Amino acid sequence: MKSGKLIVLTGPSGVGKGTLVRSLLMRHPELHLSVSVTTRGPRQGEIDGQHYYFVSRSRFEEMVEAGELVEWAEFAGNFYGTPYFALQRGIEAGKLVLLEIELEGARQIRDKFPEALRIFILPPSWEELERRLRSRGLDSESAITRRLLRAKAEIEAAGEFDFQVINDDLEVALKGLESVLTVEC
Ligand SMILES: Nc1nc2c(ncn2[C@@H]2O[C@H](COP(=O)(O)OP(=O)(O)O)[C@@H](O)[C@H]2O)c(=O)[nH]1
Numbered sequence: 474m475k476s477g478k479l480i481v482l483t484g485p486s487g488v489g490k491g492t493l494v495r496s497l498l499m500r501h502p503e504l505h506l507s508v509s510v511t512t513r514g515p516r517q518g519e520i521d522g523q524h525y526y527f528v529s530r531s532r533f534e535e536m537v538e539a540g541e542l543v544e545w546a547e548f549a550g551n552f553y554g555t556p557y558f559a560l561q562r563g564i565e566a567g568k569l570v571l572l573e574i575e576l577e578g579a580r581q582i583r584d585k586f587p588e589a590l591r592i593f594i595l596p597p598s599w600e601e602l603e604r605r606l607r608s609r610g611l612d613s614e615s616a617i618t619r620r621l622l623r624a625k626a627e628i629e630a631a632g633e634f635d636f637q638v639i640n641d642d643l644e645v646a647l648k649g650l651e652s653v654l655t656v657e658c
Pocket residue numbers: 484485486487490491509510513544545546548553554555573574575576577578579620
């Protein structure tokens with residue numbers, strides 16, 4: 474894989490993006506994950522600066538006003554955004570920079586960086602997506618409902634992306650992602 478490319482991974486909440494990203498990062502030291510800022514509270518086990526930078530809404534608004542975010546969006550009642558510094562760190566290290574973001578942000582990245590590689594992760598079925606979201610056991614019922622509402626519109630937009638990978642069997646999905654990265658990066 475060559476360096477200096479942005480890779481956007483998008484897909485409905487619960488599809489397995491975080492799981493896939495963790496495995497990719499362990500297998501490929503040439504990948505750098507962009508850590509986002511969010512106004513969502515940390516889930517059990519989440520570490521500030523590693524999973525997200527957890528900030529207040531007023532701090533998030535300050536970052537937007539100061540032009541510190543490459544892209545940002547509201548998702549299920551919280552704000553999420555990619556700080557420029559998160560990309561710079563990876564680019565300066567000569568790595569491929571991975572952004573795990575939702576649809577609106579992925580569209581903003583497409584407009585700003587048309588050369589970015591954009592991949593959409595699909596669930597094997599709607600029932601399985603719902604099962605994964607619930608079995609994760611980290612979100613309230615209302616947070617799950619908001620994520621499922623959003624998931625429909627996101628899945629409908631999968632065709633906008635360069636590649637679609639179905640996360641049914643995890644190993645098969647990982648292999649699919651790896652072959653896209655090998656050919657495209
Ligand atoms: N636009 C945008 N979306 C983000 C960013 N960081 C995370 N997201 C997306 O926000 C959504 C919610 O993330 P999260 O609360 O961690 O929930 P989860 O995807 O259900 O684990 C997911 O679709 C993430 O991919 C960001 O910096 N920008």
